[in-house]
Amino acid sequence: MSTVVEGAPAPATSGPAQSVLAYYPGCSLHGTEPEYDESLRAVVEALGIAIAEIPDWNCCGASSGHTTDHLLGLALPARNLALAEAAGFDRVLAPCAACYNRLAAAHLAVAEDAALAEQMPDILGRPFANSVDVMSVATLLRDVAPAIAEKAAAPRQTPNPMVGVKLASYYGCLLVRPPELAAGDDPERPMFLDDVVEACGAEAVDWNMKVECCGGAFSVSRTSSVLRMGRAIIEDARRAGAEAIVVACPLCHTNLDLRQKAMESRGEPKMPVLFITQVVGLALGLSPGSLGLKRHFISTEPLLADLAARAVQRVADERKAAEEKAAKAAAREAKAAEAKAAVAAEPVTPDAGGDA
């Protein structure tokens, strides 16, 4: 049975909505980055987390909204919080880092400013008690990392392809800044995505550019800046030995994946850019197709083929090592038994020394 519910649950003050997360996909997940939506839905279903899309949600305005008008930048996301609240939810899940940032900024601004809290229902034309918390996909997955680790390590037919792969966790700006809205730990040296990556069995590399900006909203209007910033990020990940970059934001993905072919590559191989939900999905044994891995501009196929081959090799190596160990143990046991038998068979010689 699917745990992904379409539409809103019945308005409820008590009951089901409390265990279901309101889902705010945002415009990018319905547009240029559908693979983030697909992989998120597949992963929460595999983990038994129920989500339901906020009915009739609107764009949060990032980043043109708050760039041009402070109040508009708060009111547009607030309408979505009001809709989630009316549908009986107490938490909203925002996979896009920019949407997360705007929803969380609106929640915080209204919580801290009594005058704004009073003004908001009039601006929205709806009741608004600001009772809904906002969470990012990164923190949701970090919170369930032990369950991911357990499922990822469980024996299964096709081995977990993510074991040992070197991944650079890229946070960018809006998951960690401003610090009062940070989705996780240290804003300069965050680890919450690294924790999820390691729960999948992968190796999170230590690198320098994890909180540098990718150029965000200038993707279309000032592409040259985005290419300069993206190139620096990808080169640093490569220097750190990463085989792929992991993101939790559709804008970061567009800038590092779609724009990568326009960056000077100096003959270097292309760097696949994976969503954190795709990494988790692969570790849980979901198929690349169901995770939208074929939609990327930088092909993920060479990496996936390599990982699959390495996983098969690893399982064979492990089996061989286990067999060798068992054989050695058996040999040791046999030797010990032989020795014991020899001792038992040996005639007991009387201690003649004293009589000599």
Place this chain on the structure above:
Amino acid sequence: MTSSTPTLATEIEATTGINPATCYQCGKCSAGCPMASESDLRPHQVMRRVMYGSRERALQDESIWLCLTCETCSARCPKGSDPAGVIDALREISIESGMATMPRAIGAFHKTFLEQIRANGRLHEVGLVVGYKLRSGALMNDVTNTPGLLSRGKLSIMPHKIKGAAEVKRIFDKCGVNL
């Protein structure tokens, strides 16, 4: 200047609660700014102009429109002077006072983006790019990416209008944002 005419710094403090005068010009903001190499004014220099009260020179400079709102400056500011918040405020004041000198491409993007939301409640990326091209004159920008986007199921041709589009339009009106 009389006490009844607010300076730029006091105007920013009154509307945002940020006091730009707390900045002591250490330059840490500019050291981490990803757009510093492309901007005439780096964040600490913007702060300086605001403190000097050079209203026109602060509001008319293109640099405030090159800010990506990545918030690195504000996260690292040892004085909590929030340069990103000051720059946000400067952009808003410059639009209100008709002094904004944003680069054509960036202005075209923001305007088209907000028009889309005001009309439909959601962003429609094809509409955004087409409107942006017409407004910015960058007609050939990203043309080569179109087939790739289509074959990967990343472009929807028709916009999606939400049921509450009128509600969203009303929010724009209530916030006094006229496009």
